[in-house]
Amino acid sequence: MKKHPLISALTAAAIVLGSGFAVADQAGNVKSLRNDPIDATNRLDEVLHQQSGRVARNYRQQPPLIPHTVDQYQIDLSANQCLACHDWTKAGERGAPTLSMTHYQGRDGEQLDEVAGTRWFCNQCHVPQANAPALVENEFESSN
Numbered sequence: 198m199k200k201h202p203l204i205s206a207l208t209a210a211a212i213v214l215g216s217g218f219a220v221a222d223q224a225g226n227v228k229s230l231r232n233d234p235i236d237a238t239n240r241l242d243e244v245l246h247q248q249s250g251r252v253a254r255n256y257r258q259q260p261p262l263i264p265h266t267v268d269q270y271q272i273d274l275s276a277n278q279c280l281a282c283h284d285w286t287k288a289g290e291r292g293a294p295t296l297s298m299t300h301y302q303g304r305d306g307e308q309l310d311e312v313a314g315t316r317w318f319c320n321q322c323h324v325p326q327a328n329a330p331a332l333v334e335n336e337f338e339s340s341n
């Protein structure tokens with residue numbers, strides 16, 4: 198098939214433009230996302246690992262911090278893998294702390310056998326912790 202002359206001209210223009218960009222690259226206009234030159238070794242920020250071991254609460258009503266990893270535990274509309282260990286029906290055999298009574302209390306104070314909908318998304322209140330520098334100043338003091 199014979200190429201239309203316009204297409205050949207466009208292709209040639211694209212090649213010229215492309216090599217133009219390549220020259221610009223070498224001139225050092227391209228930077229990595231961390232703003233390092235592209236031939237420099239990428240430096241990573243220090244990885245702050247999650248603290249393990251139970252952490253004392255800072256105030257009486259605090260949702261306790263999670264002392265184990267959570268990235269493998271799915272929580273969505275139909276599944277909650279935290280319950281496989283923490284629900285009152287499983288906690289004994291799994292050696293995990295049982296959800297307290299407040300997690301089985303309905304909106305109107307009624308006692309439920311299954312975890313309350315208001316407590317379904319555990320990580321809304323419970324989070325793991327790392328010993329990382331504070332992102333913003335925090336002057337919190339616990340009440341006594």
Ligand code: HEC
Binds near residue numbers: 251270281283294319
């Ligand atoms: C494989 C079982 C297992 C699963 C799944 C699991 N946990 Fe745990 N969890 C434990 C055990 C065991 C402990 C106690 C650890 C200890 O004493 O050091 C614990 C401790 C905790 C504590 C601390 C309680 C306290 O009083 O200090 C919280 C909060 C917690 N888990 C939340 C969660 C959440 C949220 C999920 C889901 C994202 C989850 N866990 C999934 C086994 C599990």
Ligand code: HEC
Binds near residue numbers: 294295298
């Ligand atoms: C709306 C916030 C909230 C949600 C959602 C929530 N919790 Fe809690 N949780 C708390 C608070 C506050 C406490 C401490 C006071 C209490 O027991 O009610 C607590 C206590 C706990 C404890 C310690 C119980 C004890 O007696 O030592 C565990 C374990 C726990 N939660 C796990 C979970 C898991 C797993 C989920 C998800 C199914 C979940 N929580 C959802 C707020 C929440």
